[in-house]
Amino acid sequence: MDKLQKMISEKSVVIFSKNSCCMSHTIKTLFLDFGVNPTIYELDEINRGKEIEQALAQLGCSPTVPVVFIGGQLVGGASQVMSLHLHRSLVPMLKRVGALWL
Numbered sequence: 001m002d003k004l005q006k007m008i009s010e011k012s013v014v015i016f017s018k019n020s021c022c023m024s025h026t027i028k029t030l031f032l033d034f035g036v037n038p039t040i041y042e043l044d045e046i047n048r049g050k051e052i053e054q055a056l057a058q059l060g061c062s063p064t065v066p067v068v069f070i071g072g073q074l075v076g077g078a079s080q081v082m083s084l085h086l087h088r089s090l091v092p093m094l095k096r097v098g099a100l101w102l
Contacts, residue, residue, distance in 0.1 A: 003048070004055040008069045012097040013038035016056060016067040020044060023078040024066040030085065031068075036099045038068075071097035 008014050013031060015038045017024035031038045043049035043065060056064045059074060068075040070093055075081055084090040094100035 001055050001058070004052055004059075007039075007041065007052075009072045011039040012071055012099040013094065014069040015040045016052065016065055017042055018044040018065045021065050027066040027068060027078050027081055030081070034091070034094065034100060036094055038099075070094065070099070 013036055015024075015028060015031065017028060017040055019042055028038070028040060041049075041052070043053050046052075053064045056067050061067045061074070061077065063077060066078055066081075068077070068081050075084065075093075081090065084093065091100060
């Protein structure tokens with residue numbers, strides 16, 4: 001859990017993903033299209049990916065990918081991110097943490 005907290009707090013936007021997950025691809029594309037440079041951890045490619053996935057589940061992330069943290073705070077999965085985007089709340093949130101300069 002300490003390793004997870006360190007990973008989350010190091011960058012303004014952190015995405016936990018899997019290459020095999022189509023929703024992960026969608027969320028990564030959304031952020032990249034905004035011009036955000038998120039830190040992306042592919043849990044199916046990194047060492048201890050299963051442990052990190054279990055720690056995300058302990059935080060209440062279900063499903064465990066994709067999971068987005070902005071400014072060190074859990075935003076949630078694809079549904080939560082898309083809801084923020086549709087309600088025009090995502091961009092201001094990204095600006096607040098310095099991840100977007102529009």
